[in-house]
Structures are given as structure tokens and as C-alpha cells.
Amino acid sequence: MPPRLTTHLKLLALSPRLSSPCPPLCRRLTIVTASTTSDPLNSQKAQKAILKAAHKRKTTSFTATDTPWQITCGLEVHAQLNTERKLFSAARTSVTAPPNTHISPIDASLPGVQPTLNPSVLLPAIRAALSFSCTINTHSRFDRKHYFYWDQPAGYQITQYYSPLAARGHFTLTPAWDGVDTPIQIGIRQVQLEQDTGKTLSAPPNNLVDLNRVGAPLVEIITDPFPIEDSEIAGKALAKIQAYLKAVDACVLGMEWGGLRADVNVSVAPRGSSTLGQRCEIKNLSSFKAVTDAVAAEAKRQISLLESGKEIVGETRGWDAEKGVTTRLRGKEGEVDYRYMPEPDLPPVDIAENAILKIQETVQMLPEEAVEKLVNVHGITWKDARTMLALDDGRPMAEGGVMEFFTEVTKVVQEYLENQKKHVGDVGRVAGNWVLHELWGLLTVREIEWKDNPVDAARMAQLLGYLLADAITGPTAKKLLPRLLTSPETPAEIIKRENLAVQNHTDDQLAAIVDSVLATPKGTQVLEQLMALNSIAGPKGDKKRMGVKSYFIGATMKELKGTAQAKVVEQAVNRVLKEKGVALN
Amino acid sequence: MPLPPPTTTVRASLNAIARHSALNAFVSVAPESHLLAKAAAAEARIAAGSPLSDLDGRLIAIKDNICTPSPLRTTCASKILGNYTSPISATVVDRLEAAGMITLGKTNMDEFGMGSHSVFSSHGAVKNPHDSDLSTGGSSGGSAAAVAAGICDLALGTDTGGSIRLPSAYCSITGFKPSYGLLSRWGVVAYANSLDTVGILSRNWRDARSLFSLLSAAPDTLDPTSIPRPNPKIRSSSTLRIGIPVDYNLHELDDRVRSAWIRTLESLSNAGHEIIPISLPNTKHALAAYYVLAPAEASSNLARYDGLRYGLRSEQDRVNGTLFAGTRGEGFGEEVKKRILLGAFSLSAGKMDNYFIQAQKIRKMVQDDFTAVFGRDEGDASQVDVLIAPTSPSPPPKIAEVADAHGTDGYVADVLTTPASLAGIPSISLPVEKGVGMQVMAQWGGEEVLWKVAEGLEEAGGIYQLETSE
Known part of the structure; x- marks a missing residue:
């Protein structure tokens, strides 16, 4: 039972079902996830986020597709530099x-x-x-x-x-x-x-x-x-x-x-017209919703004017969110003549070509590129990559963020495995699961913010390195992770002190432990159940026998205290059971 | 001749201010106790042989558009800043005070520097110390009158289109407008930023040189147009190539001015300098370009005076909801209002291309004219080292005539000074006879060669000396 399978199953259990039925809301939510909200893992939190997002985005959009009108828009966006x-x-x-x-x-x-x-x-x-x-x-x-x-x-x-x-x-x-x-x-x-x-x-x-x-x-x-x-x-x-x-940033x-x-500038013209209609400017909109709603209201207003044979007057308008209408602020005659004049005190800004290239190098990847890189290079899922971006507040590779942490962990694990001459194909995917689902899941449950995450990348990488090098088992790794949250110890220290590393047990040693499990009253009882199943042939019997057999694997592993891999244990259990006359294929 | 001790000078200057109160040269004077304390400290330093600079203890008057520390007000001779005390002080004031100089007081001027005769002032007109019926020139008229009357040896002024050189010529003193960018404008209230230049008015060109050297010692990080003083090599030849811009020989030139020009050139020629007639063909457009550009910048710069945060606030704007219309209507004088309107007009959407943009092009052409005769860089085959021309087309006119002048008639006094302002080049007006000045112009950063001409003219006996009691 490879550990990543468990994590994966757990992920499915915890993920919000974005594809569940509620079409309009979810369609919009997909959009929202595109740029802003998180893809939360905790189901309660996820639900809350969905509701919050749905509430916030309840827009009054307007579709022109079925009308003879073409709407044209232009944005002037002001943002404060940090x-x-x-x-x-x-x-x-x-x-x-x-x-x-x-x-x-x-x-x-x-x-x-x-x-x-x-x-x-x-x-x-x-x-x-x-x-x-x-x-x-x-x-x-x-x-x-x-x-x-x-x-x-x-x-x-x-x-x-x-x-x-x-x-x-x-x-x-x-x-x-x-x-x-x-x-x-x-x-x-x-x-x-x-x-x-x-x-x-x-x-x-x-x-x-x-x-x-x-x-x-x-x-x-x-x-x-x-x-x-x-x-x-x-x-x-x-x-x-x-x-x-x-x-x-x-x-x-x-x-x-x-x-x-x-x-926002809005104009309306008949479909197929080669020129734009007279535009009106709507001032000072400060949310996506306000922009969507104001453009809808303004387009409807202009279309209704045009349809009643009136002309659009170029003017500056405001947005009344309460009433859901745009209102006239001033017309052409009231336009301010800004009398633009070159600022005489400030010298021009000259930027060297190579300075621009240098800055270009430091520009963080755009969200799409960053996510694609995580998916294509590291092999994590699109959804996990988007979740990391969302957790980092939309800033790819933000300092101290999840994406940076994940990339660092993956890099260290890969180096470790190369040194160990171990070939593991999907380090990125495993690391992604562990960072996002195991670690972030633990943090969420304990209400620890990511920036206060006590597990540094080095310790996380060491844990995953051991796991992927088969030096510890999946269950051992999962038991260790919560301890890293509360203790500054490294996984290596804990493993050594508590003898948690996988050991090379001989077949005889393993058989002895399986025998001891069979000798217990419960073991004797389960063996009888298993023997009784011998009469059922074919795949149906195999399936039933597998289910009952798993008790012995679990019990033997418990005895071994995580020092043997499940696969090895299963083989030992099979050998012993076959000797006892259990019909196993 | 050794200078009298600073405390003696302070007392003499305060007496002179009182004696010459009719000149209306000062709008505020520093408290006597403060001046005497400063003077005593300077005296002690000089006596101890450790003066702060070679101008330690010297008195200086400051034009009222240059910010000075409290308690001196900075009014720009405008009602709108009638009670304004600046929380900042100008870099030039900080520097001269750090060198031990003593700010005597603030001098009268045309409101915000807009005027050529120092009559447009909320404090009343300045009188010419030589003849009270005559114009002092402007806008640094108070600084010129203070120096010409012997109240102090030095004054700071500002020159946007001739505002230091013109009053210096009319008052028979030295008026120096440095290269644009060499003296900090931080704390200098803007009239037209791209032209405004702090400069020096003095009885003696050597004082102007000392003070310039002190104030331009380092660039000022507070002024984005401040530039480090260049070190151009002057041609090693002991004689200079002096250009006469023939385009300055206006038909309207007063005979006294023309003959003074010829006399000046003769004396320099006799001293062995080479006289070369040259042409600056765009000179005739300079005045018009100046009176488009300066008001345009002024209309922008003066937009901040609305009475909401500081300065005059009209009662009307408190009660009527007009907000600032009353304040600006009451606070600005007629000439300032005229230039604000002119500037707003030439910047307006329909006029910008025909006025402001055209004027900027002319400005460039005027600049190119000068570069063509001076050469751009060291080693260029320049035709001349300096240019010499009259500062003003005439000796000071009667104030009564100026006051009667309509519209733009009064602007004609600036016709010979505006080209150097547009080009940003240094120009010094040297007195050559009573009421007549000759301006010496050089390429940007060529201050050293101006001093050389001043020295040469002085040696040739060409500089008019004011009597000490005047």
C-alpha cells in the first residue's frame, strides 16, 4: 500500500466538489478560482468560501449576443504601487x-x-x-x-x-x-x-x-x-x-x-459597424462586480436610447450601486480642460535597455506560467498547482509561500534520491500531495497560518526523501509529520532514536512474527474464517480472501512497528498462509 | 580696503534702511537684536582668524520670493501670501547662513516676479535710489534698490526673463544670472520653473563671484534641476573673442545705450580683445516665446494658491460656497491675473499647439543660435567666447510712463534679456554708466569667462562706480 495512494484518497474525500450540480454558481466560481479565491481542502471552509464567493459575485451581467448591438469597452485602471x-x-x-x-x-x-x-x-x-x-x-x-x-x-x-x-x-x-x-x-x-x-x-x-x-x-x-x-x-x-x-508584486x-x-468607457454600435458608437465614461468603479454591473446598466441604457431613435451624448457618468443605474455627472460642455503641460521641474526618466532586461529577469512568472510549470515540470495536478497559487495570494513563487516551499522541497528530495541512486519518477507529485494535503491539512486543522508553518523545507524534504527511498514506510512518515510541527527535531533524529527505519528482515524472522500473530486467539479465529472461504473458487473467492487476509498484514505490520514495508509483509503472510493450506493464487 | 566690523555694518545698514524707507526696498527686516548677535559672533570668528568663509559676517538682502526661516515672512509681494511664513528655508539661504552671512531682511518685488519695474507689489512700488521718478526695474527691484542705496553690498534676486539684470542696469549695479541649474531653487517660489534662476545683485562683481562660488559649491538633492558646477577649460589665450550680436542692435535702441555699447566694445578692443560681429537670428522671436512660456508655467504654478491650506482666505469663500474664487480674485494683483489668464489660454486644448508648442520650438531655436556661436563642447570650433550687448534698450523710463503703459507695452524692456533666459545661459549685467548696463553672456556653465570680462572691463576703466554714499 504505497503512501501516496492514501493521501490521494484522502484528498478526494476532502476536496470541495466543484463539479457537483449547481451550474450557474459553480460556473462563476470557476472564474473566481481563476484569479482570486483558494481551492480549500477543509470541507467546511470550502463551503464557506463557496458561499462567500457566490454572494460577492452575484452580478447583474448583460449579454448582447442575441441583440443587433455590439458593445465596446475600455478600462483605465489605477492601482497604488507598493x-x-x-x-x-x-x-x-x-x-x-x-x-x-x-x-x-x-x-x-x-x-x-x-x-x-x-x-x-x-x-x-x-x-x-x-x-x-x-x-x-x-x-x-x-x-x-x-x-x-x-x-x-x-x-x-x-x-x-x-x-x-x-x-x-x-x-x-x-x-x-x-x-x-x-x-x-x-x-x-x-x-x-x-x-x-x-x-x-x-x-x-x-x-x-x-x-x-x-x-x-x-x-x-x-x-x-x-x-x-x-x-x-x-x-x-x-x-x-x-x-x-x-x-x-x-x-x-x-x-x-x-x-x-x-x-470604464462604454459604447454601443450596430453589429458589423466599422466605427464605434459615441462613448460614455463611468468614473470610479472599485470592484469587479461594480464594473460588470455598471457596464451592463450602461449598455442597456444606451441600447434603449438607440432603439427609441435617440442619440447617445458623450458624457461622464457615475455608478449608483443602490439603484443599479449610471447617472450623468457632466456633459461635453462641462468637460474639464486639463491643460496638460510638460512638468518643468522633473527631468525625463531614462531607463537603460539592459536595466529593462535585468528587471525582466526578476519579474515573477505570471500565474498561468507558474501553474503550467508546476504541472509540466513537477507533475502535480492542475488543481493542486492552482491551489498553491491561491494559497500564495495569487503571487507565484512569493517569498515564504507554498509554491516556493514546494519547489525547494522537491529540489532537495530529488538531489537526495540522486545521491542514493534511487530512481523515483514522480517526486513532484508526491511532494505536492504531502505539502498541500498532509502538511497544509495539518496546519489548517490546527489553525496555523502558512507564514507560521513550523516545518522548514529541509526537514520536510528529509522526511519525504526517506519515504521515497523506502527507508521508512508511509504510515511511519504520516506519524512523523505532526511531530515535526511541535518539535524542532529532524526526522533522522526521531527515526534513529525510536528505530523507525525499515529493516532487512529475513524470511524466517518474518515468518516467526506471522506465526505469532496466527497463534493469538483472534489469529486462530480469522484463520478459520479464511479456511472456510477455500470452497469459493474464482475471482469472487479471491476478493473475499484478500479482505480477510488483510487482517494478518495489518497485525504483522503492527508487530514490526513500521520497520518493514507492507509489500514485504504481505509476501511473508502469503507464504505462511499457503503453508497452512489457504487457497491463495 | 578692510571692511568695517559686522556689528558696525549692521547698525549702519539699519540706519540706512530707515533713512531710505521711501525707497520701499524692504518688506521685512530681521530683528536688530538677532542681527547684532549674528554680527558679534561673526566678528569673534574673524578676530579669532577662523571665519566660516570669506563672506563671514557680510550682510545680504533676500528677495521676498525666496523662503527664509521664521520670523521673516515670505510674501512674494502678494496679498495672497500676505501673512505667510515658510516652514522651509531655501537651500541658498541655508548655505549663505552656514557661511556666516547675515540675512538683513526681505526685499520688495513685482508680485511673484511678474513685472519689469517693481510696481506690481502688494507692498507698493519700489523707488529708484538715483531718481525717485524713474523705474527701478524689476522684478528684483527691492534687492537692486537696497544695493544701489548702499544699504548692503549684496542681495539675492531671481531672474526669470531679466528680473535681476534689468533692475541692476537701471540702478547702476552688477546683476548676475548664473547658468540654469547651478543655484538651487529649493525654497524659491516658482514663477516659471524652467526659467527661474536665483542670482546675485551687488555693488562689486567680485562679491558676486565669491557668493556664487559659495552657493554653487555642490548640487542640491532637493532641487531636481540642480546640476553640479562644470569645470570648463577656458582658452589659454589672454585675449578674448568677444561677439557682438548684431540682432540686439534694435532700431528702438536709445542713443545713450548704443553709444555706451560702442564705448564698452572700444575699451575692450583697445585692451587687445578681438571683437567679432555675429548673428543670433531668432532673437526677434524670443520675447514673444518668453511671454507664452512664462505665463503658461505661472498659470500652473499659481494654481495652488486657493486659500484652503495656507495664505489668504476670502470671507466670501467661507460663506458662499465659492471655495476659492473669492480668494484668488482678492489675493492676486492685476498683472498676475493677466498672466494666469494668458497662460491658461495658451495651454488650453484648442490653443496648445499654436502657442505653447510653437513657443517651445522657438526656445530651442534661440538655444541653438547661442550654441552655434559658442560651440557646444570644449574644443568645438566656437566663434566667440562671450557676447556683449546692452541689458536694456533704454535707461530707466519714468515710472509714470510705465504705469500708463497698456497691455504688453511694459514687456518690451525685457527684449534683450529674455534670450539668455530661454537658453539657460549665464549673463551678467555690468554697469557702464548711470542707468545703463551691458550684459555679458557665455555658454552654459561658462561663468569663469564672465568674470574674466568683468575684470578686463574694470581694468579698462569701463565699469561705472557708484559713489559710496549713494
Whole structure:
């Protein structure tokens, strides 16, 4: 009985049944798993997660497939780069600090200050752009975008309008990952750096302004217009952008912290039209659901206008989630003239070609690549690989994450086996099972978070190395693992002290132990049962005899205290039983 | 001639400020006790033979758009910053104080540096110490008047399109605008960032050289446009090739100015220097380009003055819900409003290409004109080492005439100074007679050769000397 079989069975027992009947919900859940949620192993937890995800994603999507209309969408996504300091000042970025405690004279735009680019923002921004296969411009510049608002002290925002950091990229929504029917490639027009504004807290009759966020570094990702059959595609595109930003560790996570905000352009044109319809922009959407719902509502609004013979007026609209409608914020005549002007204080950003190559090397793999590598190179299942990614919060090979741990364990085990001249074909799959199901299962039961996992990769690898080299049995390994959680000892130390290693028993030694088991009252009783089965011939009898026989194997192994492999024990049991006249083939 | 001890100078200067209060040169003066304490400390260091620098204990006046530590306010001669005290101090102020220099007070100016005669000030117009009916020039008029009146030997100003050189010429003193990027702008309130240059007004070009050397000793990490001082090799020849830009010989040039120009060139030629007529063909476009670019940047820079966080807040904006319209309406003077509107217009979506972009192209052409005559790098077959031309087309006009000028008439005084500003090259205006200055221009980073010309002109007796009591 190879240990991995047991683990595998256990996995089946614990896994949430994603394919069980509840079609619409599960279809959506598959999508969700594509980018965000975990593939939990504990059934209760799994159920909770499913319900939570279903609740969160109850979107009001709109499908245009059966209509004569073609909907086109474009996203402008703002995400806060995860740097310690602001874009142009030494003040620290912060989400939770008390209001107005992280402001430098530069952030407050006091008279006489100049901004100085914090070069550390370039790394995450370039990583973000590279994740969308953008071309990094070796020469980019900053511009001022003017408008008055009380949470923007300079009266302008520093952004990159004329020469952005990066341009011309793309990403693809796929059936496997994103739950779309066919792959959809979405172009990225440009990726630019810009400053965030402050926050306004409404406290009637006042507005309270918190400038902590002023000057926080943002990356803005602007997509090309893309046709959509279903408004969900727009939400999925936003989810994908977020998944990539997460994967390359570029951004502050969590939309609830204002880490990600999107403006969405929507237009409608008759199917087959060579030109796009008049577009309307919906401002400030901060979740996948809001994007999906707002695009659905806006598309319906535009279609109903067009169908009643009216024209679409180009305007900026807001999203009223309560009522489920978009509302007019301002029309063309009220458009702000931003009076873009090159920022005269900031020199251009010049990035050397070889620096870009260097950064490219350090860019973590995208989620799809990472999972494919685990599946193809290490032979673990697609689902296990996706689970690891989810446990690592969508960041492939995140430092201290499950994927990194698994890869390290596999590497060490393989080296060990090579030194031992042992050829084991599926080290990766076994290691995957043990890391994900045995170890993570134990941690979950004990409510230990992964980051607090007390079992280091070296001890885990030693345990699996012994197991795969047949130096210990599966049951022994499974008994040892929980002990590694509570004790700093290595498996080798415990095995040596407690004589748990598999030994070379002679046939006579084994036969003696089997005999002793047969001599017990229970043994005598079971042997009688077995002899009684001799009369049943054929496979039916064999099956029955096998079932009864397993008692002797188990009991003998118990006597041997894990020092012999099950296969060896079974052979010894067979030999003894045959001598006693049991009909075994 | 040894200088009097700092404490003596402080007392004399404070007396002079009081005596010359009608000039309206200062908008705030440091407390006497503070000045005397600083002066006494400097005196002790000098007596002990360990001065902090060769300018230790020297007094200096600071233009009011350069941030100084409390209690001195920084108002930019604007009502909108009428009570503003800056929490930061300018790098140039920190450096001169670290060298033992003593900040006497803040000088009057055109509001935010916008003006050529120092009449657009919330503190009232500055008077020319030589003749109160005449323009002081601007916008660093207070600094120029303070130096010309003998209140102090040195003052800091800012020059965006001629704001140091013009008042220096009108007040018969030395006005030095260094290469863009060599003096830090941190703490200098922006008018037009790409042109704003901190510079020095002085009675004596040698003081200007000492102070420049001190302030430009190292680049400033707080100013993203700060550049390390270059070390260009000057041609070893003892004589210079001096270019006369023929395009500066305007039809409108005042006869006194033209004859002073010729006299200056003659004296340098007599001293053995070579005089070469050259052409800077785009000079005629420079003024127009300047008055597109500077207001454009100004409209952007001044957007921050909304009264919400600091500065003036109009009562109207507290009660009417207009938020900042009242504050900006009351807080800015007419000239500033005019330039904000002009700038907003030339940056607007429909106008950007025809105004701002065209002006940027002209700026590049003006720059290329200078590079064509100076050469770009060391070893280039340059035609000339320096250019000499009048600082202003005329001696100081009457204030009454300037005040009557409409629209853009007043801008014409800047026609000869704006090219060097657009190009970012160094230029020093040396007084050659009362009210007339000659500006010497060199390639970017070529300050050393300017001093050489100043020295040569001084030796040839070509520099006008102010009487000490003036």
C-alpha cells in the first residue's frame, strides 16, 4: 500500500466538489478560482468560501449576443504601487495612519518646493508593465494635468500624458483561467506613473480632507477598446489586471483599501459597424462586480436610447450601486480642460535597455506560467498547482509561500534520491500531495497560518526523501509529520532514536512474527474464517480472501512497528498462509 | 580696503534702511537684536582668524520670493501670501547662513516676479535710489534698490526673463544670472520653473563671484534641476573673442545705450580683445516665446494658491460656497491675473499647439543660435567666447510712463534679456554708466569667462562706480 495512494484518497474525500450540480454558481466560481479565491481542502471552509464567493459575485451581467448591438469597452485602471515612500517626496505611504500625519512640504505643495522622483517606484511600475508584455519606453516624461479639487493641493496632478513609461501591451482572457467561452485578447495602450490625490471624508456640513494619500504612487493602465458579448468580460478584464499586478508584486492589495480603481468607457454600435458608437465614461468603479454591473446598466441604457431613435451624448457618468443605474455627472460642455503641460521641474526618466532586461529577469512568472510549470515540470495536478497559487495570494513563487516551499522541497528530495541512486519518477507529485494535503491539512486543522508553518523545507524534504527511498514506510512518515510541527527535531533524529527505519528482515524472522500473530486467539479465529472461504473458487473467492487476509498484514505490520514495508509483509503472510493450506493464487 | 566690523555694518545698514524707507526696498527686516548677535559672533570668528568663509559676517538682502526661516515672512509681494511664513528655508539661504552671512531682511518685488519695474507689489512700488521718478526695474527691484542705496553690498534676486539684470542696469549695479541649474531653487517660489534662476545683485562683481562660488559649491538633492558646477577649460589665450550680436542692435535702441555699447566694445578692443560681429537670428522671436512660456508655467504654478491650506482666505469663500474664487480674485494683483489668464489660454486644448508648442520650438531655436556661436563642447570650433550687448534698450523710463503703459507695452524692456533666459545661459549685467548696463553672456556653465570680462572691463576703466554714499 504505497503512501501516496492514501493521501490521494484522502484528498478526494476532502476536496470541495466543484463539479457537483449547481451550474450557474459553480460556473462563476470557476472564474473566481481563476484569479482570486483558494481551492480549500477543509470541507467546511470550502463551503464557506463557496458561499462567500457566490454572494460577492452575484452580478447583474448583460449579454448582447442575441441583440443587433455590439458593445465596446475600455478600462483605465489605477492601482497604488507598493512602495515605502511617495512618488515625489520622502513621506511614507500609509493606509492606516491617522489623517494628515504623512505629509511632506512637497505633498502639501507649499510655495518653493520641487518634486523629486523616488526611483524605487520604477521597479514595481516596470514589473507591472512587463506583466502585460508592454514595451518599456527608455525615455519617458511627466506632465501636469490641471484641475481644482480640495484634495489636490497643487491644483494639478503629475502624470505621464505625452510620453508614458510603457506602451503597447496585451493580456488574454482564457476559458481555462477566466471562464470565457473563447480566448479574448485585450490590448494595453499605455502604462503610466502618476500621483494619487488626498481623501475626502464627508462629515456634513463639512468635508474633511486627509492628505496622507496625496502623492502616493499610482500606476494607470489604459486598455484599448475591446468588444464584449457579456458585461462580465469587463469585470473579468479588471480581475485579470489585478491578478497580474498581484503576481508581479507591483501593487498595494485590496480594492477595499483604495488600491485599485477603474474608469470604464462604454459604447454601443450596430453589429458589423466599422466605427464605434459615441462613448460614455463611468468614473470610479472599485470592484469587479461594480464594473460588470455598471457596464451592463450602461449598455442597456444606451441600447434603449438607440432603439427609441435617440442619440447617445458623450458624457461622464457615475455608478449608483443602490439603484443599479449610471447617472450623468457632466456633459461635453462641462468637460474639464486639463491643460496638460510638460512638468518643468522633473527631468525625463531614462531607463537603460539592459536595466529593462535585468528587471525582466526578476519579474515573477505570471500565474498561468507558474501553474503550467508546476504541472509540466513537477507533475502535480492542475488543481493542486492552482491551489498553491491561491494559497500564495495569487503571487507565484512569493517569498515564504507554498509554491516556493514546494519547489525547494522537491529540489532537495530529488538531489537526495540522486545521491542514493534511487530512481523515483514522480517526486513532484508526491511532494505536492504531502505539502498541500498532509502538511497544509495539518496546519489548517490546527489553525496555523502558512507564514507560521513550523516545518522548514529541509526537514520536510528529509522526511519525504526517506519515504521515497523506502527507508521508512508511509504510515511511519504520516506519524512523523505532526511531530515535526511541535518539535524542532529532524526526522533522522526521531527515526534513529525510536528505530523507525525499515529493516532487512529475513524470511524466517518474518515468518516467526506471522506465526505469532496466527497463534493469538483472534489469529486462530480469522484463520478459520479464511479456511472456510477455500470452497469459493474464482475471482469472487479471491476478493473475499484478500479482505480477510488483510487482517494478518495489518497485525504483522503492527508487530514490526513500521520497520518493514507492507509489500514485504504481505509476501511473508502469503507464504505462511499457503503453508497452512489457504487457497491463495 | 578692510571692511568695517559686522556689528558696525549692521547698525549702519539699519540706519540706512530707515533713512531710505521711501525707497520701499524692504518688506521685512530681521530683528536688530538677532542681527547684532549674528554680527558679534561673526566678528569673534574673524578676530579669532577662523571665519566660516570669506563672506563671514557680510550682510545680504533676500528677495521676498525666496523662503527664509521664521520670523521673516515670505510674501512674494502678494496679498495672497500676505501673512505667510515658510516652514522651509531655501537651500541658498541655508548655505549663505552656514557661511556666516547675515540675512538683513526681505526685499520688495513685482508680485511673484511678474513685472519689469517693481510696481506690481502688494507692498507698493519700489523707488529708484538715483531718481525717485524713474523705474527701478524689476522684478528684483527691492534687492537692486537696497544695493544701489548702499544699504548692503549684496542681495539675492531671481531672474526669470531679466528680473535681476534689468533692475541692476537701471540702478547702476552688477546683476548676475548664473547658468540654469547651478543655484538651487529649493525654497524659491516658482514663477516659471524652467526659467527661474536665483542670482546675485551687488555693488562689486567680485562679491558676486565669491557668493556664487559659495552657493554653487555642490548640487542640491532637493532641487531636481540642480546640476553640479562644470569645470570648463577656458582658452589659454589672454585675449578674448568677444561677439557682438548684431540682432540686439534694435532700431528702438536709445542713443545713450548704443553709444555706451560702442564705448564698452572700444575699451575692450583697445585692451587687445578681438571683437567679432555675429548673428543670433531668432532673437526677434524670443520675447514673444518668453511671454507664452512664462505665463503658461505661472498659470500652473499659481494654481495652488486657493486659500484652503495656507495664505489668504476670502470671507466670501467661507460663506458662499465659492471655495476659492473669492480668494484668488482678492489675493492676486492685476498683472498676475493677466498672466494666469494668458497662460491658461495658451495651454488650453484648442490653443496648445499654436502657442505653447510653437513657443517651445522657438526656445530651442534661440538655444541653438547661442550654441552655434559658442560651440557646444570644449574644443568645438566656437566663434566667440562671450557676447556683449546692452541689458536694456533704454535707461530707466519714468515710472509714470510705465504705469500708463497698456497691455504688453511694459514687456518690451525685457527684449534683450529674455534670450539668455530661454537658453539657460549665464549673463551678467555690468554697469557702464548711470542707468545703463551691458550684459555679458557665455555658454552654459561658462561663468569663469564672465568674470574674466568683468575684470578686463574694470581694468579698462569701463565699469561705472557708484559713489559710496549713494
